[in-house]
Amino acid sequence: xxxxxxxxxxxxxxxxxxxxxxxxxxxxxxDLQVPDWAGHRAGQHLDIRLTGDDGYxxxxxxxxxxxxxxxxxxxVERLEDGEVSPxxxxxxxxxxQFELRGPIGGYFIxxxxxxxxxxxxxxxGSGVVPLRAILRYRERTGSTTPARLLYSVRTLPDVIYHxxxxxxxxxxxxxxxxxxxxxxxxxxxxRTGRVNAAMLADIAWPAGQDPLAFVCGPTxxxxxxxxxxxxxxxxPRRVKTERFGATGTPGGP
Amino acid sequence: xxxxxxxxxxxxxxxPAGEEGRVPPGQxxxxxxxxxxxxxxxxxxxxxxxxxxxxxxxxxxxxSWDEMRALPHEDVTVDIHCVTRWSKxxxxxxxxxxxxxxxxxxxxxxxVLAFCDGGYTTNLPLPDVTGGQAWVAFGYEGEPLPxxxxxxxxxxxxxxxxxxxxxxxxxxxxxxxxxxxFWETYGYNMYGDPWKEQRxxxx
Numbered sequence: 001x002x003x004x005x006x007x008x009x010x011x012x013x014x015x016x017x018x019x020x021x022x023x024x025x026x027x028x029x030x031d032l033q034v035p036d037w038a039g040h041r042a043g044q045h046l047d048i049r050l051t052g053d054d055g056y057x058x059x060x061x062x063x064x065x066x067x068x069x070x071x072x073x074x075x076v077e078r079l080e081d082g083e084v085s086p087x088x089x090x091x092x093x094x095x096x097q098f099e100l101r102g103p104i105g106g107y108f109i110x111x112x113x114x115x116x117x118x119x120x121x122x123x124x125g126s127g128v129v130p131l132r133a134i135l136r137y138r139e140r141t142g143s144t145t146p147a148r149l150l151y152s153v154r155t156l157p158d159v160i161y162h163x164x165x166x167x168x169x170x171x172x173x174x175x176x177x178x179x180x181x182x183x184x185x186x187x188x189x190x191r192t193g194r195v196n197a198a199m200l201a202d203i204a205w206p207a208g209q210d211p212l213a214f215v216c217g218p219t220x221x222x223x224x225x226x227x228x229x230x231x232x233x234x235x236p237r238r239v240k241t242e243r244f245g246a247t248g249t250p251g252g253p
Numbered sequence: 254x255x256x257x258x259x260x261x262x263x264x265x266x267x268x269p270a271g272e273e274g275r276v277p278p279g280q281x282x283x284x285x286x287x288x289x290x291x292x293x294x295x296x297x298x299x300x301x302x303x304x305x306x307x308x309x310x311x312x313x314x315x316x317s318w319d320e321m322r323a324l325p326h327e328d329v330t331v332d333i334h335c336v337t338r339w340s341k342x343x344x345x346x347x348x349x350x351x352x353x354x355x356x357x358x359x360x361x362x363x364x365v366l367a368f369c370d371g372g373y374t375t376n377l378p379l380p381d382v383t384g385g386q387a388w389v390a391f392g393y394e395g396e397p398l399p400x401x402x403x404x405x406x407x408x409x410x411x412x413x414x415x416x417x418x419x420x421x422x423x424x425x426x427x428x429x430x431x432x433x434x435f436w437e438t439y440g441y442n443m444y445g446d447p448w449k450e451q452r453x454x455x456x
Contacts, residue, residue: 010454223401236292
């Protein structure tokens with residue numbers, strides 16, 4: 001087991017919105033200034049707490065989208081029946097403040113010194129957020145650990161961090177593979193349909209290389225991918241998962 | 254210091270009328286049953302399944318699946334509260350009380366560490382798993398407990414955050430001291446009382 005990620009009491013701090021970036025029609029990245037942020041590891045999450053004019057409070061957890069060493073950022077997908085995500089993606093403005101605490105979680109993390117085995121990242125929809133933090137961290141620190149991101153998304157315009165992900169190069173050790181499950185643009189020669197055992201057999205590293213897999217997405221997606229990876233020979237302890245149901249965390253409503 | 258106010262932010266999730274007192278602070282009621290697990294879902298066939306009570310490295314008592322199912326069981330209706338902030342009211346379980354199991358073992362333990370397929374563990378004080386407060390559950394809403402929700406059997410300790418209700422449970426280790434389990438090692442609270450919002454270490 002890895003070391004403890006949280007030490008002592010996690011206190012609420014004031015975060016100030018420094019920049020807002022629309023990633024897709026329904027997804028927004030929120031860059032935050034948190035003066036006393038103690039730093040985070042790639043894959044961790046944080047809690048935010050909003051207080052309305054009438055004193056109503058709500059807390060939610062979100063994956064941290066930025067790499068260790070970068071200012072804190074979260075990426076939020078608007079869920080129509082959500083309570084917090086519509087506010088964060090539509091109403092929030094630069095300079096606004098809310099409460100935040102973290103980082104939280106010490107299992108679903110990539111440690112560049114410890115985890116030097118080939119890296120398989122499998123994302124479903126907004127499950128790409130903590131995996132993006134891992135890829136950015138790898139890039140920032142000049143890691144040569146080979147990495148593959150298989151990203152399942154409905155349509156090309158739904159791809160979060162599209163330009164950034166397209167910037168990764170095979171000759172720099174990173175492959176990014178999209179699979180479009182609902183609709184493909186004319187002339188699309190990439191992969192289509194849901195991630196299945198055959199697709200993973202094609203893309204996953206051979207089990208003999210002792211790869212480390214991170215899988216994040218909706219529950220049914222994670223269940224299917226994790227099970228397929230185990231069938232391909234990956235030991236369960238080498239397959240780290242983070243799931244969200246309709247109302248779960250991270251990236252919850 | 255008063256928190257900054259988020260102009261235009263307001264309540265959208267209404268707690269069902271008359272049930273406000275059943276929802277701990279910071280929680281909201283969901284009709285779904287979300288799943289959170291750190292790794293792949295184990296699939297242990299019931300013919301290979303056992304439930305063991307261990308102490309000092311020895312197995313004090315062990316039940317096969319058929320033996321467990323032959324024990325007196327209860328239909329339990331409880332509210333459950335996940336640390337990720339969803340609560341689910343009036344869930345129905347078919348389960349064997351931990352009291353029934355511990356009655357067959359002599360011990361003076363103060364704590365237990367539940368252990369599971371997949372390597373998951375979680376720690377609980379003994380007084381929290383006795384007195385009709387904790388069960389080994391194998392049925393959910395009249396059906397066998399599905400694997401993604403912890404089947405064939407999970408712990409059910411509804412008065413604590415739901416990570417204490419360990420999925421894929423295979424036994425209890427009796428201890429004379431409190432020892433952090435899986436999530437507790439990663440910064441989650443050693444006890445996890447939802448009414449005191451004991452989510453993380455130090456809460």
